[in-house]
Amino acid sequence: MTVTAPPVTSSFAVPRDVAEWVDRIADLAQPRDIVWCSGSLPERRHLIEELVEAGTLIPLNPDLRPNSYLARSNPQDVARVESRTFVCTPREEDAGPTNNWREPLAMREELRSLFEGAMRGRTMYVVPFAMGPVGGPLTRYGVQVTDSPYVVVSMGIMTRMGAPALSRIAEGAAWVPAVHSVGAPLGYGETDVPWPCNPTKYIVQFPATREIWSFGSAYGGNAILAKKAFALRIASALGHDEGWLAAHMLLLKVTSPQGTARHIAAAFPSACGKTNFAMLRPTLPGWKVETLGDDIVWIGPGSDGRLRAINPEAGFFGVAPGTSRETNPVAIDMLARDTIFTNVALTDDGDVWWEGLTPSAPDHLIDWQGRDWTPSSPEPAAHPNSRFTVAAQNCPTIADDWDAPEGVPLDAVVFGGRRASNVPLVAQANSWEHGMLIGATLSSEQTAAAEGTVGALRRDPFAMLPFCGLHMADHWADWLAVGSSVANPPAVFQVNWFRKGRGGRFLWPGFGENIRVLAWMLGRLDGTAPGVDSPLGTLPAEGELDYLSAGVSGEEWGELMSVDRRALFAESDDTERYLSTFSPRVPVAIYAQLRQLRVRLASGE
Ligand code: GTP
Ligand code: SPV
Ligand code: MN
Numbered sequence: 001m002t003v004t005a006p007p008v009t010s011s012f013a014v015p016r017d018v019a020e021w022v023d024r025i026a027d028l029a030q031p032r033d034i035v036w037c038s039g040s041l042p043e044r045r046h047l048i049e050e051l052v053e054a055g056t057l058i059p060l061n062p063d064l065r066p067n068s069y070l071a072r073s074n075p076q077d078v079a080r081v082e083s084r085t086f087v088c089t090p091r092e093e094d095a096g097p098t099n100n101w102r103e104p105l106a107m108r109e110e111l112r113s114l115f116e117g118a119m120r121g122r123t124m125y126v127v128p129f130a131m132g133p134v135g136g137p138l139t140r141y142g143v144q145v146t147d148s149p150y151v152v153v154s155m156g157i158m159t160r161m162g163a164p165a166l167s168r169i170a171e172g173a174a175w176v177p178a179v180h181s182v183g184a185p186l187g188y189g190e191t192d193v194p195w196p197c198n199p200t201k202y203i204v205q206f207p208a209t210r211e212i213w214s215f216g217s218a219y220g221g222n223a224i225l226a227k228k229a230f231a232l233r234i235a236s237a238l239g240h241d242e243g244w245l246a247a248h249m250l251l252l253k254v255t256s257p258q259g260t261a262r263h264i265a266a267a268f269p270s271a272c273g274k275t276n277f278a279m280l281r282p283t284l285p286g287w288k289v290e291t292l293g294d295d296i297v298w299i300g301p302g303s304d305g306r307l308r309a310i311n312p313e314a315g316f317f318g319v320a321p322g323t324s325r326e327t328n329p330v331a332i333d334m335l336a337r338d339t340i341f342t343n344v345a346l347t348d349d350g351d352v353w354w355e356g357l358t359p360s361a362p363d364h365l366i367d368w369q370g371r372d373w374t375p376s377s378p379e380p381a382a383h384p385n386s387r388f389t390v391a392a393q394n395c396p397t398i399a400d401d402w403d404a405p406e407g408v409p410l411d412a413v414v415f416g417g418r419r420a421s422n423v424p425l426v427a428q429a430n431s432w433e434h435g436m437l438i439g440a441t442l443s444s445e446q447t448a449a450a451e452g453t454v455g456a457l458r459r460d461p462f463a464m465l466p467f468c469g470l471h472m473a474d475h476w477a478d479w480l481a482v483g484s485s486v487a488n489p490p491a492v493f494q495v496n497w498f499r500k501g502r503g504g505r506f507l508w509p510g511f512g513e514n515i516r517v518l519a520w521m522l523g524r525l526d527g528t529a530p531g532v533d534s535p536l537g538t539l540p541a542e543g544e545l546d547y548l549s550a551g552v553s554g555e556e557w558g559e560l561m562s563v564d565r566r567a568l569f570a571e572s573d574d575t576e577r578y579l580s581t582f583s584p585r586v587p588v589a590i591y592a593q594l595r596q597l598r599v600r601l602a603s604g605e
Contacts, residue, residue, distance in 0.1 A: 015170040018143055021177055022126055025145050029181060030117045031124035037152060039162015047149050055194040056150050057340070061350030066337040070352060071150060072370055073219055073343055077197040079385045080221045080228070080270075080450045082466045085203040087233065089470070096471030097581050098461075104206055111204065111213050114183065118215065121186025122147040128166035128175075129159035131231050131312035136405030138244075138298060138310050140235070141165055141173045144225050146180040148196075148218045153340065157315040157389050159226045176234055178212040178225035205229055207237035207469040219342075220317060220387065231296045231312050233469035236478075240470050244300030245482050248463040250278035251293040251311050253399045253408070254518045257286030262522055265297045265309055266414035266495075267439065267463040270449030271385070273416065273497055273510075275318040279330035279397055282515035283550070289515065290399035291330070292408065293392075294318060299410060301485045308407035316395070319449070320344050320386045322356040327511045331388075333396045340389040343368040345381035354382035384448035412521055416495040417444030417460060422571060423496040424561045425508055426517045426545075428524055428531065428538040432483040435492025437593035440476045441575045445498075459578055473585035480587055493521055494536070499560055507560040513550040520545045534563050535600035569601045 014036070026034055037043060048069070051057040057069040087099035088107045095101040102110070125146050132139030143166075146152060155161050169175045183198030201216035212229045214222060221228035235246035249265040268274050278294040293311025302308035318331065320341065325332050335341075344354045346366040353365055360375070367373035367381045392398055401408050415438050417423070429435035439462045446456045450466060459465070461472055468475050483489040495517060497510040520540050523529030531538035539561060547557045575594060579586050 013170045014166065018128075018166070018169060018175070021143075022145060025115075025179055026124060028112065029115050029119035029124065029147070031119035031122055031147060034124050034126060036126045037128070037162060039156060039164070044153065044156055047153050051149055051153065054192060058346065060341075060352065064349065064351040065339070068337060068339045068341070070344065070346055071340060071342045072195065072368055074193075074195040074197050075369055076199060077195065077217050077219045078343060078383050079219065079448065080466065081201050081203065081217065082450050082452070084201040085466060086205065087469055088204060088206050090208055094471055096468075096473065096585075098465055098468065098472045104208070107204060111202065111215070114200075114202065114215050115179070115181060115213075117185055118181040118183050119147040119185060121188070121190065123149070125149065125152045127152055127155050127161055128163070128169060129155060129161045129226050130165040130168065131159060131226060131235075132298070132310050133403050133405045134160055134164045134168060136310070138300065138407055139405070140176070140230075140238070140312070141169050142176040142178055142226060142230050143169070144178040144180055146223070148180065148182050148223060150218055151180060151223045154224050154317075154389050155226060157340070157391050158224055158313055158317060160314050176210045176212065176230055178214070178230060180214045180223055180225055182218050183216040203229065205233045205469050207234060210234050210238070224317065227296070227313065227317065228467050231298075232464065232467035235298065235312075235469070236464070236467070236475055237469040239298070239300070240474060240478050243482065243485065244298060245478055247297045247299055248295065248467050249293075249297040249413070250274040250295065251297045251309055251408070252278050252280070253290040253292060253401070254522065255288040255290075256519070256522055260522060260526065262411040262525060263292070263309065263408045264412045264414060264518070264521070265299065265410055266416060267442070268416045269418070269442075269444040269447070269460040269463045269465070271319050271447035272418050272444055272463075275316060275331065276328050276511060277514060279328055279334070279395065280514055280518075281329050281397075281512050283512040284515045284519060287515050287519065289397065289518070291395050291397045292399050292402040298407075299482065301482065302406070302409065304409070305487050307410040307482065307486055307490060309410045310404075310407035311392075311402060313392070315389060315391045317387055317389050320354040320388055321380070321382055321384055323354070324357050327356070330395065330397050334390055334394050335388055338390060338394055341386070342389070343383040343386035345373060354386055355380050384454070410490045411525055412491045412493060414493045414495055414521075415439050415442050415462070416497065417442055417463075418447070418498040419444065419496045420498065420500040422564060422567050423494065423499065424536065424539065424563060425497075425499065426493060426495050426520065426540065427534065427536040428521075429492040429494065430537050432489040432492060433480065433589045434537065434593050434596075436476060436479050436483070437590055437597065438492065438494045439479065440590050441578065441594075471582075471585055473582040473587065476590060477585075477587045480589055491521070491525055501556060501559050507556050508552065509550055516545050516547070516550055535565065535568065535597065536563055539563075565601050569598065572598050572601060
């Protein structure tokens with residue numbers, strides 16, 4: 001076995017514990033060689049060259065899409081695999097009813113036999129990374145080993161990867177070890193495939209020992225272990241012990257024409273609109289929205305007595321379908337260069353295309369599986385979970401303070417999902433505790449971001465269903481506790497861009513028009529929008545949200561904002577049954593809030 005890039009140079013001192021761990025994993029997985037990643041530009045260029053040579057990355061036309069590439073995954077490896085995601089707490093009851101659990105020792109044994117020789121014939125890359133700005137007070141560190149150069153290049157976009165992170169670890173910063181293999185060892189002389197993976201997949205978190213092991217997939221959150229595995233699952237356990245929160249949220253800054261700026265974090269389940277909301281281009285004159293993050297936020301009490309928030313990531317891994325100049329012009333500009341696209345379609349002139357990019361499809365494409373495609377083809381040209389990977393710096397609306405080490409003060413948190421019925425466009429919770437009930441009982445129609453039946457309504461508490469590294473009800477308790485640890489917790493709102501009217505049409509135009517909802521929220525924060533009470537909380541009073549200018553008729557507005565007490569009461573019965581599945585850990589405040597909601601719904605208040 002050869003080791004490239006010396007493990008010890010003046011600028012690249014390898015901490016002994018990291019070196020020992022790497023040796024142990026190498027003994028087990030038996031890679032052909034080991035490469036320590038410094039995060040340098042030449043290193044990145046070299047990796048990309050190799051990926052192009054291997055056929056994993058297809059260079060796009062540099063005149064149309066400079067420094068950009070297309071990857072086509074194996075059709076069996078296109079989304080997160082929740083059924084193969086495990087949270088291995090020492091005691092089963094600590095993983096809770098929403099996680100797959102295995103006894104840690106038994107799982108370690110299973111992993112040991114899976115990983116034995118798993119990297120044979122491949123290079124094992126050692127990828128040190130920081131979540132948050134290197135050296136920042138809220139920043140955490142990790143080291144991922146992987147036998148996928150595609151994953152290394154992705155980690156280089158999504159995290160602060162390389163030597164500076166390793167230096168911090170050498171100085172004594174705690175680090176999370178993450179082991180990743182595509183599970184496709186190469187025999188001597190055997191030729192590789194562009195997207196090696198294994199039909200058997202394991203995404204395993206050990207929250208108690210803060211370790212991650214992933215086998216068999218190179219796609220997204222299955223493989224970019226800094227993202228969901230670390231920054232949500234392990235981080236929710238870290239936060240539980242240390243008094244902060246890991247949230248599946250976007251983070252934005254909105255500034256009114258009067259110059260009032262507010263920071264807002266919003267939790268929507270996968271493929272329910274975080275990237276779009278974070279990059280909203282306002283249709284209202286004088287308003288400005290800037291982007292801080294599109295997927296993950298860490299929230300904790302600041303020394304100023306307010307909650308503060310950081311985006312621990314350094315890039316965006318966003319859903320391609322539906323992204324267009326009409327829906328998300330900011331993203332379209334962001335994707336003009338330096339982007340890796342995965343599972344989108346290829347145009348005849350060497351550019352990318354996906355459903356929704358243009359009103360009509362080109363006459364001919366190569367689809368995400370490399371097959372000829374025409375508008376009469378029965379299947380979509382791009383996979384519904386096709387994605388782009390791009391650096392946060394490339395976002396034209398990235399906020400100045402997006403990488404402030406101490407984070408930004410949080411003024412409001414928002415919960416949303418895809419709900420064809422029952423949930424109005426916007427409502428403000430009566431209190432932090434009421435907001436936590438909304439978060440804990442959030443439900444949404446399932447999307448293509450994970451395996452499963454698209455469209456099925458499921459509970460997705462705090463949009464964390466597949467991302468919580470502890471008992472879900474303990475996570476709710478963490479939210480309640482972190483909120484009550486500050487004098488003035490953020491305001492809490494619920495939104496729903498996806499309510500449908502008769503004929504199945506969305507009642508609300510969404511996207512840039514969502515600024516009207518943000519503007520109303522700022523009115524609530526400033527005390528200029530009195531609102532009206534409803535069983536669900538405060539709703540916009542007539543005249544507070546100009547829906548007519550958004551193209552919504554008075555009748556449609558009535559449907560969009562209707563509070564159907566009977567349907568909501570029935571839903572609250574289901575909520576009660578749902579909460580009982582977390583018994584006895586449901587915080588009393590959550591039950592108290594549900595009781596109050598039911599009284600409000602029943603009393604006609
Ligand atoms: P993850 O990266 O999986 O966590 O997804 P996300 O929450 O960032 O979702 P994203 O913003 O990528 O949106 C997913 C899909 O929802 C896209 O196809 C969007 O076009 C669509 N979408 C986003 N915002 C809106 C909206 O306001 N209205 C409607 N109708 N669709 C929206
Ligand atoms: C999600 O599914 O919520 C994502 C994509 O953000 S992945 O990184 O694959 O989890
Ligand atoms: Mn996500």
